[in-house]
Amino acid sequence: MSDSTAIAQTPHGTHEHPPYQRHHFESMDQQVDATGFAMWLFLLTEIMFFGGLFTAYLIYRNWYFPAFVAGSHQLNIFWGSLNTLVLISSSFTMAMGVWCAEMRKQGALVLCLVLTFILGIGFLGIKTIEYKEKFEKHHVPGLHFSVKSFVDPASDPDIAQYHDKPLRLDMARHTELYFFLYFAMTGMHALHMIIGIGILGFMIFRARAGAYTTGHITFVENFGLYWHFVDIIWIFLFPLLYLISRHG
């Protein structure tokens, strides 16, 4: 209770500050710690933000399982898996980027960030292809949504391999809920990706000027946390949305 000396801090006011130390911090350690911790707290809010969507997903998946199966079959497992690989690779390059920053390898850092950037763009590109396909097949909820592929699966060659039984209209209508959740979750995820890619662009620019290879890597480190978090969301979205009852 009264361990008054528990905090071992560098004695204040005795050493000169590095240029990147903000005035109100006593030491660089404190600054790095505080910003890192803040980033984690921010990620907590993100978890809860997605938490609402996951709750909705679980409830409706439970209620309208056949509709969710049918909806899931409309997603292209190839694109989904490829995107998972792309995102995991981008996470890897990001982690390597942080390592390069730690090791003060400027060139390698820029390379890693550029790779991450490209993979991120690639992910969004693939997502666009998928979205486009949904649009063409009238699977965008609220927008000329059509249940044709579900009441009459035979008419849809894309899902022939699953031999889906036709859904009755009342169940087929609920595929709209599935697609809404699909668009809401992947859209929210894509939005995070877009923000991340924007920041990445800025970071590449700064990294080339040598900003993160002087020993002050907080920004790269914290951005890395964000990027990995976005990756984790996808790690859950992929099986939940793409892999429902894939066996024919």
Added chain:
Amino acid sequence: MNHISQVLWQFLIKWLTNFQLYPPEASKIAPQMDALYFFMVLVSLIGLTIVILLVVSFSILYSKKRHPVAVQIEGSTLLEATWTIIPLGLFLIMFVWGALIYFRVYTPPANAMNIYVVGKQWMWKAEHPGGQHEINALHIPVGRPVQLTLISQDVFHSFSIPAFRVKREAIPGRYTTVWFEATTPGTYHLFCTQYCGTNHSAMIGDIVVMTPEDFKRWLAESTSGMSLAQNGERLFASLSCNACHNGRADSRGPSLANVYGSKLTLTSGQTATADEAYLRESILNPSDHVTQGFAPIMPTYQGQISEDGVIALVEYIKNLDSNYRVDQTLNTTGLLPEGEGRAASAGTKPAGQTPAAKGTVKQ
């Protein structure tokens, strides 16, 4: 000046003569709920008095004038435990007591008389089994358990009768129930307590509690000529439900005779009790409610029948104890040319040429 004071005086007189701290106790549950309520009031008053007494007496005893030097005290585990455990114990009593009442209010007895209530912006529509409709009013007999089956056509509403101490939300898309047994004849307030839009405060009405004789007279006077179940029968025929649910050996749908209250095994392997909610759901979302041994071929009637229509159908099915009448309807429609038969069955058939179906007799 004189004028104003007179208004005030009138006001006070009116208030003092009508002063009440709680609404009349007009149902069986009301005294039980009030007992808990007053127990809580008592506990609250005691708690509040203790806090006020302590604060006031400490303020006097230890004011700076009397007690210039503060004595530093760390705390006391014993006291701390006291005011943790005593409130906790009291709160737990209130929890258990409250839960008992809650379950009583929302568990209707088997012999309760059922009235359907549809809430819509901004009125309450009650439908008695005998076909009596009322808007923003509900007539009920004294001394008989009444169960309300509530549903909303649009937004959340809440059916509140303060004098009975009961309240239940009418939810869009789902039946909810509440029950009460009125004890004193009279007219009581009916409120919608869940905010439901512009005329929320106009969604009020009267609960008229009548003696059984008066009630019988009222029923007879306000009947529209057709019971709810008869309405349901008409709908049943006009929607061609009987084409499949006719109880024949080769029928495509399960027989509905005596289905109400029975345990059903679904194709998914789950079992379900066929209550009002189940019947409603299986009309609107049949795919989720396919009985074992039958193909999922029933179309959905979502958007084709109003909530009132569903209620009529449910009431009809509830009271269907043999397939005789279903068969009759089917045979007659079968003799007529296509189209005409429907119109005939919808229009003229059940209007009372046969003795009323069992359901209508029931009440």
Added chain:
Amino acid sequence: MSSTIVSLPDQSTARIPKTNFITKENGLLSWLLTSDHKRIAILYLISITFFFFIGGAMAGLIRLELLTPQSDLMATDTYNKVFTMHGVIMIFLFLVPSVPATLGNFLIPLMLGAKDLALPKVNLLSWYLYVVGGIMVLYTMVSGGVDTGWTFTTPLSTHYLNTNVISTGLAIFVAGFSSIFTGLNFIVTIHKMRAPGMTWFRMPLFVWAHYAASILMVLGTPVLAIAIVLVLLERTVGIGVFDPTKGGDPLLFQHLFWFYSHPAVYIMILPGMGVISEVISTFSRKRVFGYTAVAFSSVAIAVFGFFVWEHHMFIMGVSNYSMLVFSLLTMLVAVPSAIKIFNWTFTLYKGSITFETPMLYAFGFMGLFTIGGLTGVFLASSGTDIHLTETYFIVAHFHFVMVGGMLMAFLSGIHFWWPKITGRMYPEKISQLAALITFIGFNFTFFPQFILGTLGMPRRYAAYPPEFQILNVFSTAGATILGVGYLLPILYLTWSLKYGEIAGNNPWQATGLEWQIQSPPLTENFIEIPIMDHDAYDYEWLERQNQKEKEVTSVG
């Protein structure tokens, strides 16, 4: 004689220090671009006061309308818009940021011995988000209003209203992020910015309370954000998650909404409890009774606060079994509140009590919060909840907690720290009068509503059966008195900015670190980071400190 009793220092010798955070820079820009937590706190103070009076005006309109049973002052639609605005403004733009964003912002770094919050720019950003949210609410108000009620019940808000639900939703979304950033900033600051020697159990209880509230802000608010996003999507594209005709469940919205909005109640009240701990300790010159219990009860309230949201939905068709669980947990959350009340009471025991304005407000808080808390139990118990929910009983209950509790605490805190913030004292006599008026007006306004609720008068009614009139008249009369009680502080506090007595560093002889520095403080707070070598509320330490100072001056 021991000098734990110290009266106001000699005002004639005290003067306002030339350099302080207010005088350091001049010009509007220096305020708008500041990253000084104290200046941001003042920006917040001005903006929330502004919104408080707008919300208050709405409350006045509501009470005037309810003077008569018919809806004669305004159409029911207008009435609905007015109470919605009242709720939205008071909750999202006043109560949630009130104590944390003003007093918390100002004091937490001072109390911890830090130069600023951990993320000063985020702090400024959060004020800007607040302002943007506020402007959007004002826009909503002038462009036709919104009549969903602050609870945005689906499917009413999604399909059955054609008012400005979208701009209100976005406003709350934005203001929510302001609150998230404030909470995040506090948590980081409390973890990482404590001065040497400032251990967890040496922190003032004010900080503990804010820590607990911040956890709720950070973890709860995002769920509100997603709930609102879903409502907006439902309105714009009709996606069906909350739409029963498309297979959605309107109750899901209630779950998501109350997952935030119940903890939000604790976001509102916990910082107020922090204020009360400080004030009661200071004016009884005594360490808070059972410091650890009070500290942990704050955290307990925060943690349990997440487990109880369903009690807002007991009659809405939730499963009876989960009702049991939530009802039980709600009972548990009442216990830490009881602990706090008794601990504050026993802090008075053997103290040396004076009755300045902050203390009067604190007494008001204790009484009214006790009533507010106990009536909460009526609603937590599922049986009585059936009868009392959605009536004026609930209105009275949460106004006792929010207005009787939080607003009293806010005013208590504002008076208490006014000398620290401005360097000047508020006028004592008139402010005591204001405290008294507020207390009386409050009881007059809201006590009749308990009876109204028990009689069954539903909330959000523009018109009501005539037999409820007299109690409503009482309530409206009380609201008038209450209005005076709130106008007075604004007047005399503004007056005191120029004419108030000069306060000196520590007019109350309080022990917190914030009182050991000049008032108003320097921009960097401390010339040298202090080392905490004593417990919180250590009046003996303060006494030794004063002794030392006296020796120094007498030698000099």
Added chain:
Amino acid sequence: MSEHQEQHEHHEPDNRDVHDTDFHVVSPVTYIIVFSVLLVLTGVTVLASLFDLNAWNPIIALFIACVKATTVVLFFMHVKYSSRLTKLTVGAGLFTFLILIGMTMSDYFTRAWGRW
């Protein structure tokens, strides 16, 4: 109680710190191993979904997703080498997330038990 110094803990003997701030530098080898584990698990989860395992399908899918997420959190996000406070933060987030989902579900799953 205070977390300020926990980040000073070092876990692996071959840890090489080359700069002034005290980070644990995770070696690229670890990253490559983690990366390949993630790739393999992605393959496994896709494969598993192609077989009909009834109720086990979602369980396996979610289990693999959890393993993958944990790996990312522990290694890519350095939580394995971070202070107790960071671990606590991650735990708190997970806990509240589960509360949100679990307690909401407690309503939905028990609704079918009674007739209300």
